[in-house]
Amino acid sequence: MEILVQQVLNGILLGGLYAVIAIGMSTMIGIVKLINLAHGDLMILSSYLSLVFMSWLGINPFWSFLAVVPAMFFIGYFVQAFLFNRVLGKEMEPPLLVAFGLSVILQNFLLLVFTPDARSLMTDLAVMTIPLGKSLNLPVLYLVDFLIGVGVILALHVFFKRSYMGRAIRAASDDDQGARLMGVNTKGIYSYAMGISMMTAGVAGILVGMTFTFYPHTGPQYLIIGFGVVIIGGLGSMIGTLIGGFILAEAQLLGAQFVGPGYQLLIGYLVLLIVLAVRPQGIFGKA
Amino acid sequence: MAEQVFRYRWLVVGILILALGTVPIWGSEYFLLFFLLFCLYAGMAQMWNLLIGYSGLLSLGQQAFIGFSGYTVAMLTTYYGVYVWLSVLIGGFSSVLLAMFMSLFIFRMKGMHFAIGTWIFAEILLLWFSNWKFVKYGTGLFIKPASPPSMTTIYYAAFIAGLGATVVVYLILRSRIGLGLMAMRDNEEVSETMGVNVFWSKFFCFLVSAFMTGITAGILYVFQIFIQPYKAFGIDWTIILTVSVIIGGIGTIEGPILGSLIYILLSQWLAEYAHLSLLFLGLIAITIILVAPKGIMGSLQEKTGFQILSARRR
Numbered sequence: 001m002e003i004l005v006q007q008v009l010n011g012i013l014l015g016g017l018y019a020v021i022a023i024g025m026s027t028m029i030g031i032v033k034l035i036n037l038a039h040g041d042l043m044i045l046s047s048y049l050s051l052v053f054m055s056w057l058g059i060n061p062f063w064s065f066l067a068v069v070p071a072m073f074f075i076g077y078f079v080q081a082f083l084f085n086r087v088l089g090k091e092m093e094p095p096l097l098v099a100f101g102l103s104v105i106l107q108n109f110l111l112l113v114f115t116p117d118a119r120s121l122m123t124d125l126a127v128m129t130i131p132l133g134k135s136l137n138l139p140v141l142y143l144v145d146f147l148i149g150v151g152v153i154l155a156l157h158v159f160f161k162r163s164y165m166g167r168a169i170r171a172a173s174d175d176d177q178g179a180r181l182m183g184v185n186t187k188g189i190y191s192y193a194m195g196i197s198m199m200t201a202g203v204a205g206i207l208v209g210m211t212f213t214f215y216p217h218t219g220p221q222y223l224i225i226g227f228g229v230v231i232i233g234g235l236g237s238m239i240g241t242l243i244g245g246f247i248l249a250e251a252q253l254l255g256a257q258f259v260g261p262g263y264q265l266l267i268g269y270l271v272l273l274i275v276l277a278v279r280p281q282g283i284f285g286k287a
Numbered sequence: 288m289a290e291q292v293f294r295y296r297w298l299v300v301g302i303l304i305l306a307l308g309t310v311p312i313w314g315s316e317y318f319l320l321f322f323l324l325f326c327l328y329a330g331m332a333q334m335w336n337l338l339i340g341y342s343g344l345l346s347l348g349q350q351a352f353i354g355f356s357g358y359t360v361a362m363l364t365t366y367y368g369v370y371v372w373l374s375v376l377i378g379g380f381s382s383v384l385l386a387m388f389m390s391l392f393i394f395r396m397k398g399m400h401f402a403i404g405t406w407i408f409a410e411i412l413l414l415w416f417s418n419w420k421f422v423k424y425g426t427g428l429f430i431k432p433a434s435p436p437s438m439t440t441i442y443y444a445a446f447i448a449g450l451g452a453t454v455v456v457y458l459i460l461r462s463r464i465g466l467g468l469m470a471m472r473d474n475e476e477v478s479e480t481m482g483v484n485v486f487w488s489k490f491f492c493f494l495v496s497a498f499m500t501g502i503t504a505g506i507l508y509v510f511q512i513f514i515q516p517y518k519a520f521g522i523d524w525t526i527i528l529t530v531s532v533i534i535g536g537i538g539t540i541e542g543p544i545l546g547s548l549i550y551i552l553l554s555q556w557l558a559e560y561a562h563l564s565l566l567f568l569g570l571i572a573i574t575i576i577l578v579a580p581k582g583i584m585g586s587l588q589e590k591t592g593f594q595i596l597s598a599r600r601r
Contacts, residue, residue: 029399035399035402035403083573083577086577087576087577087580092345092398092399093339093345093537094576094580096345096399096402097529097533097572097576098573098576098577100347100526100529100572101530101569101570101572101573101576102569102573103569104526104530104565104566104568104569104572105566105569105570105573107565108562108563108565108566108569109566111562112562112563112566220522224403224406224407224410227403227407228407231400260418262414262417262418263414263418265410265414266411266414266415266418269407269410269411269414270411272407273392273407273408273411276392276393276395276396276400276404277391277392277395280395280396280400
């Protein structure tokens with residue numbers, strides 16, 4: 001029984017991490033109508049960036065946030081300004097294919113520089129637990145993932161609702177033409193949005209790097225997790241993204257518990273397919 | 288120039304086909320291998336292009352059909368001793384069944400969601416086969432037919448598959464369905480009100496693509512003798528097909544052929560640096576989308592009207 005409670009608890013905590021992986025994708029889909037197929041790879045790029053900063057400066061992963069998150073903003077801004085903005089238009093294929101090309105380039109670039117070895121961002125938190133019962137433990141690292149994840153999502157919510165820039169971004173996404181007639185540079189706005197999306201990817205990348213091992217090829221796996229969360233939760237809903245994260249993580253962990261560890265990812269995908277077939281707009285999405 | 292080429296186009300096409308069909312007679316062993324891969328990749332690229340270039344379906348899950356058919360061939364020949372070419376054919380039909388099952392889910396999605404839906408299916412199959420004892424988990428299966436076909440026979444099979452894929456696309460485009468597809472590509476809503484059955488046209492192309500991709504992959508695995516889930520269901524397949532078609536030209540019949548030729552040349556040239564060749568391909572693909580989004584053949588057609596296999600009626 002306690003094992004089951006443990007898995008449910010871990011699932012909730014892991015869900016917070018999944019939600020922060022997905023929130024950047026959801027932002028881009030919602031605002032720019034762009035599925036960034038390179039989101040997972042850019043996230044893994046930030047894990048490697050953090051690794052580089054850590055070994056250069058001898059700091060722990062938490063300090064690397066200060067360097068990696070701003071760096072990711074600029075990377076996102078320029079990727080949008082120089083690549084995606086040029087191909088945004090009526091057709092949906094070109095941006096998708098550019099993102100796909102970017103993903104291939106990033107993966108093979110990382111492979112070239114960092115070799116295919118497994119890496120992780122070492123931290124003391126990984127072995128710490130808070131005992132809750134006889135065999136029930138709260139892994140501290142998962143708790144940190146959860147708290148930071150929920151914090152990022154709340155911050156983003158406030159940003160889009162309250163700040164001038166956030167409202168400008170929403171205006172540009174609601175009515176591209178109208179915003180342009182009012183003198184808003186919508187392409188510039190999109191670049192900002194991508195920068196913000198990449199900041200969340202930077203946070204997610206460091207958290208993932210601390211929690212799991214990563215390779216140059218792990219990006220697509222997290223892209224699919226992120227996309228799964230977006231689909232399950234529904235677009236444009238911050239709460240939906242959080243709940244989507246919980247559902248996907250619970251499905252994976254309980255699936256691993258009842259069916260076998262090899263099937264962890266498989267059960268997650270199956271839940272995703274069922275949601276897609278029954279409610280394509282997502283549980284919290286508007287039809 | 289363009290006019291003259293067009294007048295003699297069937298002669299040109301005939302000579303090319305004849306040259307390609309007789310490689311085992313005139314070519315060295317290296318040429319045979321080179322053109323074997325070329326025929327197979329061109330066939331698969333043609334089928335990916337049928338989806339994106341003509342039906343508006345972006346599939347990132349062609350590897351689902353490639354792996355599924357490959358494994359069907361491996362299981363039938365190795366475990367049940369089925370005749371090798373019969374099992375390749377069954378592999379094609381098993382792909383169609385898979386496509387039908389997939390469409391229950393993914394045809395509810397549109398555009399980008401469809402693309403990722405196909406990919407998720409391929410990932411599911413990857414996990415399924417790598418956890419399945421019957422196919423020896425992730426270690427892979429050897430394909431051991433009772434009487435292994437010779438290289439020449441495999442080449443002819445590959446040649447027929449590649450040529451067949453091209454002919455099938457050409458015939459579909461010249462047919463009623465093809466006219467509907469083009470109307471659909473220009474404006475889906477209007478074409479639907481004008482009587483084009485959008486769903487069935489897309490579904491039909493999806494099944495054709497699954498069948499031909501399955502057959503081609505079956506032949507590929509008969510040639511490779513070994514199948515392993517991480518390779519067979521890997522996203523690398525879709526990367527290769529995508530990049531080849533983008534370079535050659537989306538929505539042209541010649542594009543996938545030219546693109547596969549360039550891909551094979553590049554990968555042979557950079558054979559020792561596999562990652563570099565993918566890196567280059569990614570760079571080339573992005574450059575082409577930014578500079579000449581219609582690819583080599585598409586841009587040529589636009590500028591000079593040069594077109595060998597026109598799907599248009601004159």
